Amino acid sequence: MKKLTLIFISIFAIGSSADSILLKGGMLHKGTGEAASLQDILITGDVISRVGRNLSIDANTKVIELNGLPVTPGLLSPMSNLGITEINALDVTRDDESFLLKAGFSIFNAFNPHSIGIPWNRSNGLTGAISSPSSSDFPFFGLGSFFVLDGSLDVIGTKDVVMFGRIGSSYGSRAETLELMESLLELGKKSGISPVEDLLDSALAEQFNLQAQDIEALGQLTNNDLPFVLETNRAIDILQALKLKKKFNLNLILASVEEAPMVIDQIKASNTPVIIDPMDNIPNSFDELGSSLELGKILDDAGIRIMFSTQRSHNYHLMRQGSGNAVAYGMSYETAIRGMTKTVAESFNLKNRGSIEEGHYADIVVWDADPLEPSSFPSYVMINGEMQDLASRSSKLTERYTNTEDKPSSYKH
């Protein structure tokens, strides 16, 4: 069985532009959290070669005047089903569940770069995403991978960058979930010492029919700092999660955390980043009675690193609207931009992505207006230095049905 090490697959799009492009005079939000300023960005090949004012260029450099339009790094979704689920309510179009594997379930090889959700989200400013398995009854759902959303069959991505899990209301007891999580993490620890073949004979492995991949993946959590996104909401459950983090020295990322404000000091002290949906203020369960639109502000004020999810499957770009709402309720603007870009890259070890810095891949979005306004839209989307087509199946349908020629729609193309 393959070792689940982090494999960085650097197969870049064929035909990267040899010439340079200068994005001139944009209002640059670098994604680093620093305030925006007017800057030029020089792109050479697939990377950002210079950021500054009045950059010197050669005659072969294509200049695009931005006239102060906002510029951000390409947005990165920390939790999506892009390329893994075409239609939620149609099982045969989904690859996010395994009937064999648990913690070791990797969706990487199921990724479909031709899923229509990819051009749609890309045209809305998303240039990369973590795609993840769906939740299951088991405390660890499996492994998510990172994908660059250029739609190429030469998939650019990073396999198995994160494990997902959950603590909360279930058919059993969360006490049992916690107990089981601990036992599984102990098993993972042992995989650093004993051969996995031996651990497969353990009572725990036999009881849950664990496979070698499951135990190896658990070992990545305990022995190799694999990021672990743990969805939980109730204040006391968050504290339980932080205890697990401490005990097993986990690279923990808390997701959802609707009751985080009640345990804000402990989250801060543990230096744990979070993924939130800033628009979800509904107490959907008895685990999240403390949900509020002020969650983002409270986390930001505490200096906790924040990323954004969205409830809307297929529209991961709507984290822009979510973060805009977080700003409306008091989060700082640059925290919001950082949360959709550099914080994601940092948290999931996505090298040279997520911010507009020299030497980074040129994943850049130029916006027609304030990117946190849901009414705004990209003017340019660049991935690995390549300008992307902003068309999508949706835009093609729009063209077809705003075409007033008198003929059947099937002939309007």
Add this chain to the structure above:
Amino acid sequence: MKHFAPLLIFIFFIASCTDTNMPDEAGLKNTDQSIAFKSTYKPMASESVLFKNANFYDGLGGEFLNYDLLVSDGKISEFRQGIVAEGVKIIDASDKWMSPGIIDIHSHMGVYSAPGVSTSSDGNEATSPVTAEVWAEHSVWTQDPQFALALKGGVTAFHVLPGSANLFGGRGTTFKNVSQNTIQAMKFPGAPHSLKMACGENPKRVYGRKGQSPATRMGNMAGYRAAWINGAEYQKGMNEDDKNDRPTRDLAMDTLKGVLDGEILIQNHCYRAEEMAMMVELSKEFNYKITAFHHAVEAYKIADLLADEGICAAMWADWWGFKHEAYDMVQANIAIIDQARNGTGCAIVHSDDAVGIQHLNQEASKALAAGNRAGFTISKAHAMRWITSNPAKAAGVLDQTGSIEIGKDADLVVWTGDPFSVYSRAEQVFVDGALAFDLNDPKVQPITDFDLGIIQPQTNRVQ
């Protein structure tokens, strides 16, 4: 993590039985809300208020800068520049924007209350494909914390529908967004009921799995037609002069008869273009009117037909992909419906969602921008119709609310800024002239019984 599909599809029948003039001996009078289940709504106490120097979207397409608005006895009594009034409360609304209260034509608040647990799952009587006899209002939980959250988003009235599991899901009811302990006290006075019908995947999935009809879209159609045949016979029978010739009273048939009599409005969950067109044919076969298609992800494909038939489409700005019939989403859907037949289309932004209902202004903003990107020229003032007067029309309450006009209910929102900006919030929300929510005054922020002391005895759920 599983990315749950949004609440899949809810279909309601809303039947409005107010003000029927059926003779007592027809035996129908007790289906009529004039006898039972009638609205006991009373506006909260209010004083006369004069808003000075605000900018207004009137909900009918108009934009008025530096205008004044006077509210007396809960009604809009004057709307012009330079109003002078004595002995009234004056609110300086300089540089603020005001709009009519936001209205959602598609809500399941109260029938799918929060927390979303099995004991509060009261929106789909998914036991038979035809349940025209049930009324969503009979499921509503008055302490649903979602009502107060919607109020914070500027929502002053909403239409609660049953879900969409059934061909005929039951009646829907319009409510004022006021906190009361009985359903009757929240019911919008004089508002008609609706009847929810549902096309497509949901009914055929729910019943097909049980091995019964409908299991296909053609089965759906057969199911509607069979029911309407019964409804038409029942209507005819109830109109017999000799009461001995009349059929025994039947709740489901009462609802269908109400539709055929024009008293109950059809709210029809339907995604695909050809299915909506088929439902139009069905309405002609049985001589009833469809008020609005809901969700209508493919409405843009038949925009002219809907405009010609005078049928509204209530849509999301951008939901898609959670089911097959929601695959062909275009963000310009709302604008295309709006602009059909020289701008005579009736477009509505709906939520079907407890988060979405709090931000209908943002959803309208996305739809507006997408429409203008698609080549239309639509103003913000015009787009305000999509979340005010058009849903009021579809709920049958446009005479009372949904626009800023003299004599209408003073259902109003004062926004902190441009209502179409993500950064703007409802600062004050008035229902019938009474201040129901004030962003800056915790005493004027409703806290339901559910919210009260639930986190700690001294800590309410909504701070």
